[in-house]
Amino acid sequence: MRVLETLGVAACLGGPIPACGNGAEILRKEWAHTESFESLLQLHWQILQPEMVDSSEAELYQLNNNISRFTEYWIQQQKPFLVIGGDHSCALGTWAGALNGLEQGKQLGLIWLDAHMDAHTFETTPSGNIHGMPLSALLGKADGKLSHLLPTMKAIAPENLILLGTRSYEPEEYALLKQAGVSIVFAGEINDFPQLLLDAVETLNYSCDAIGISIDLDFLRPEDAPGVETPVSGGVSAQALLHALALIKEQPKICGLELSEFNPENDVNHRTLHLMKRIIETFYG
């Protein structure tokens, strides 16, 4: 049986829907409920709660700093990991920690599966929600206020970041990513998603020492994953995602998987919850 290091983030400090902060705990219970003795994958859970501090931004920084300590350690130990949000601002901690854990000069690659670009800054955001900002920070393109929320001094090189499935964004985000030279495959351009994901991993294999996968559940078409914070029509099917993850799971440089934006209040017959479980079983089982 395989034991997988799993970090649940019981918070929605970066998004508008507090129920999103219950997602990790609901998944943990669901997993425990259905786990059998024959199960090939056991999740070794840690759940992080936000700590009360003076401001909401200090709280978000503190939480992400705590997340980063886990992923930094797991990268150093070369242990594969799973992070379950919360909203997608947990990516600030997850991937900052991965950057911190890599030795000097080693490169982190990141594949970002999301309907949105998540590349705003405090200067461009229309909503003020930090879950729409992690990529500008991780690229080292944040304004001063945002860069203070990222628990690393390192950044992901733009050529080592690939966005797949984008279909909802503001022009400022597109300009930031385009100017940096990040590659983006829009949802409308996708024909064969499993092949596309495999190609993305193989591209990053040339330049990177470790590769992370970050999934915002709104990447999927809302029919398959209705339980998200900000659904957007279109998107890849759950079946195509599961097939794609099965294709890349043996790739040796893949270091971790992040799943975010599960909003249990929007879920229909636990469809999204059960799909999260299948994603984890497919990728790590």
Ligand SMILES: [Mn+2]
């Ligand atoms: Mn996102």
